Amino acid sequence: MANGCRDCRTCTKPGLIRMVQDWTLGVVYLCTAGLIFVMKRGFLRHCPQCKHRLGAHRRRIDGSFQD
Template identity: 50%
Template structure:
C-alpha cells in the first residue's frame, strides 16, 4: 500500500494540517461524547469519578 497519493487532498496536506485536523476531531468527539457517557457533578461540572468518596461510597463535602 502506498504511503499517500499525489492527487488526494488529504494525502497532500501538510503535517501541520493533518495534525490540526486530527486534534479538531479528538476535541470535538470528546466534547460531544463526554456529557453522554460520563456523569458530571451538577455543582462544579467535573467528572464524578474525580470526587472524593467516603468508605461507604457517599461523597465527601
C-alpha cells in the same frame, strides 16, 4: 452557582495547574473535532455543582461524598 466544590479533585488544584489542564484539553478537543467532548458529556455523569466528572470527586468507603 458556586465556582467549584470541595470534594472535586479538579476544583481543589492550584489555578496554574487547572489552566494548563484546560489548555491541553482544549487542544485535544480541537484535534479530535470535538468527538471526545461529545462522548465525555454524553456518556459520563457530572457533578451538578461544578460540572466536572463525578469520578473525580472524593468519596468515603460507603460511597458518600466527603464533607
